[in-house]
Amino acid sequence: MDLREDLDRKDWEAICRKCGRCCYEKVDLGGGVIRYTDEPCQYLDTKTNLCKVYENRHIAEPDCISLTEHLVRTLNWLPDECAYLEYIRYKDTLTAVRGAEKKRKRGRNSKRRH
Numbered sequence: 001m002d003l004r005e006d007l008d009r010k011d012w013e014a015i016c017r018k019c020g021r022c023c024y025e026k027v028d029l030g031g032g033v034i035r036y037t038d039e040p041c042q043y044l045d046t047k048t049n050l051c052k053v054y055e056n057r058h059i060a061e062p063d064c065i066s067l068t069e070h071l072v073r074t075l076n077w078l079p080d081e082c083a084y085l086e087y088i089r090y091k092d093t094l095t096a097v098r099g100a101e102k103k104r105k106r107g108r109n110s111k112r113r114h
């Protein structure tokens, strides 16, 4: 998995597994609970799970958004199995592990100096 900070648009979009799940209507039940319905966006091809107007989707459907890492971290309605959420969780875990490893090495090195 590519974890560079500077993923270009092509690499970022390649993370999406094109399940089409986020393209179904959602109902906000309050209290942070979002329920997905079985109603797809009118532009979703339900056979391929691809958008029929992808390049012009923001014009065709003004509510459609382009996901960014910031949005993935802040939106509360992406399905748990979304590849972007998995990417963020993996990236954060790897960052935490690397941080702990650095801290452990620093601690070991400072003990050697005494």
Ligand code: SF4
Pocket (backbone or CB within 6 Å): 015, 016, 017, 018, 019, 020, 021, 022, 023, 067, 079, 081, 082, 083, 084
């Ligand atoms: S739910 Fe996530 S992985 Fe699936 S189509 Fe939407 S953005 Fe892509």
